[in-house]
Amino acid sequence: MSNPTDPRPEANAVQDRPADGRPDARPGAGPDTRPGAGPAGGRPENAAPQELVRLLQDFTLEANHYVDAAGGRNDMHRTDLNALAVIMRHSAAGKVVTPGVLRAELRLSSPATTALVDRLHASGHVVRERLGTDRRQVQLQMTPKAYRDGSAMFMPLAMRMGKAMAAYSAEELELVTRFMTDMVEATLAAREEATQAEGTRST
Numbered sequence: 001m002s003n004p005t006d007p008r009p010e011a012n013a014v015q016d017r018p019a020d021g022r023p024d025a026r027p028g029a030g031p032d033t034r035p036g037a038g039p040a041g042g043r044p045e046n047a048a049p050q051e052l053v054r055l056l057q058d059f060t061l062e063a064n065h066y067v068d069a070a071g072g073r074n075d076m077h078r079t080d081l082n083a084l085a086v087i088m089r090h091s092a093a094g095k096v097v098t099p100g101v102l103r104a105e106l107r108l109s110s111p112a113t114t115a116l117v118d119r120l121h122a123s124g125h126v127v128r129e130r131l132g133t134d135r136r137q138v139q140l141q142m143t144p145k146a147y148r149d150g151s152a153m154f155m156p157l158a159m160r161m162g163k164a165m166a167a168y169s170a171e172e173l174e175l176v177t178r179f180m181t182d183m184v185e186a187t188l189a190a191r192e193e194a195t196q197a198e199g200t201r202s203t
Contacts, residue, residue, distance in 0.1 A: 070153040087142050097140045
């Protein structure tokens, strides 16, 4: 217990600390100075704001729900739609898309990748083209049907999002674009670290 008659501030500061020696968490007790502790209850100082992280998680979850609902109406799995997105992105960049690219991007096994390509081919969304002098390399190309079905599935979402974005100024949208770009890059870096850690454990 502190001694209110002791004029030395250090005497009361030491005696006011809880008996277990931990920093006092009562209002006005001061920051936690333990190694690695941040300003918000022991979280690292560079940790993202929790509410913002929760909103990003909610957005990801709801986007996945939409993909499931839209794909279900067209008898397409989420993996099928993700594969078409990969093919579209690489094709737009002028890159060749092979089954191996899908396997690496979607982290699928070889049998699962073969089944995926077979589904997309059977549904009329993808065609296989043989490349190279020996014609052994298979390139995947989206069909006009894939673009039509994709537009029909995702146009309602695009229109809703466009309407919501119309409430923001060009400067605000530029800031959000930069923010989302940074979040994507941060997520990719974290995934790479997790992949490397997984590889280290398996060796």
